[in-house]
């Protein structure tokens with residue numbers, strides 16, 4: 001029994017983890033539910049149920065029933081106040097051993113990738129052997145809050161001891177108290193939405209409308225082709241009769257996209273409902289492990305999560321583009337990894353908005369931006385666009401905020417496995433002027 005052994009008698013359980021040493025972190029595989037436009041098929045399904053469905057699918061696929069994993073880390077950008085720890089609740093219904101620890105994190109649209117970095121770091125340090133990272137979001141089931149006035153009345157009512165006290169408190173009630181507090185897709189410090197911010201950046205970088213529409217069009221074409229070849233068959237668990245992302249429009253045309261009206265700057269804007277992500281419901285997760293654990297459990301390694309970098313920009317005082325932090329994170333990532341921007345076989349650049357992707361690519365090509373903002377002697381340069389988002393991305397799949405990271409990791413890991421090797425770059429912009437990036441290799 002472990003309790004009767006002294007520490008010196010105890011066999012070291014992670015011989016790969018020497019002091020100061022790190023282990024390679026394997027991506028075993030991922031799973032997600034099909035993503036759905038908000039207020040459609042998942043409109044009556046909670047965040048917790050969406051995450052549970054994605055987790056259960058992963059548990060079934062990799063035979064993890066009853067296993068105690070190191071930990072499960074996930075989160076949602078928009079949560080109800082009742083969801084203290086929705087990841088733990090999802091784990092308790094997932095088929096994993098109930099002794100598996102789990103907790104929520106929140107890093108806006110970077111949540112899923114940040115969760116994977118947290119789990120990976122513990123595996124790398126030998127603190128755990130395996131874990132699951134994930135994310136979920138539903139804008140169909142957004143929490144509606146009550147205003148301050150009504151909140152005070154309700155709390156006082158709860159504390160009141162007599163009916164007379166209750167009646168007196170109810171006398172403070174005014175119809176104006178019924179105005180609800182609805183969560184906004186906006187930045188608290190600027191009062192602008194993500195789309196408003198991105199439209200400012202698109203103007204600054206002079207991103208033409210037709211280039212944004214082209215990117216959106218290609219995203220749908222590539223996602224449709226990926227479904228056609230069965231790419232997602234072992235990456236997805238159907239839910240509520242939904243088998244594919246219902247935002248996907250394989251039949252859309254460039255002419256149709258060109259006909260849509262701008263939706264943020266309505267006068268001079270270039271961003272539309274098609275070259276912006278739609279509000280989406282969904283969940284995803286990925287299984288990460290040490291190589292030893294994977295081998296012991298007879299599981300193949302798809303890829304390794306080797307580097308990560310998170311950056312933040314000053315979008316308040318310095319007026320940097322809110323969604324431009326990946327432009328800063330990636331050069332730091334490359335420097336630490338000893339790589340150039342061209343040293344990749346795949347690029348997974350989250351398509352929050354087509355204009356966000358195109359502004360970031362343009363920034364890396366721009367000598368003045370690279371010198372003055374990034375402190376580089378030469379620009380990072382261009383990427384081979386045929387290697388970018390090859391199975392479609394958020395414009396076509398949709399973007400359930402916290403679930404996008406897991407979708408991307410699972411897609412890229414499978415691509416690297418199919419390719420028989422190589423390297424992929426992940427870049428995800430996030431609210432709050434942040435960007436989460438990582439490298440997968442095989």
Ligand SMILES: CC(=O)CC(=O)SCCNC(=O)CCNC(=O)[C@H](O)C(C)(C)COP(=O)(O)OP(=O)(O)OC[C@H]1O[C@@H](n2cnc3c(N)ncnc32)[C@H](O)[C@@H]1OP(=O)(O)O
Pocket residue numbers: 107108109110185194195249252253256257260263272273274276277278279352353399401429430431432
């Ligand atoms: C949060 C982070 O941390 C970082 C990030 O990722 S930032 C990104 C976060 N996400 C967002 O901010 C979501 C942004 N999106 C939105 O707010 C909304 O989707 C939107 C304002 C852009 C559009 O909303 P909407 O007007 O309700 O869109 P919707 O009604 O679906 O579409 C408008 C029209 O375009 C059409 N359309 C949309 N996509 C199309 C496509 N691909 N092909 C053809 N037509 C399309 C629709 O059919 C519709 O046409 P009709 O009016 O004829 O019905």
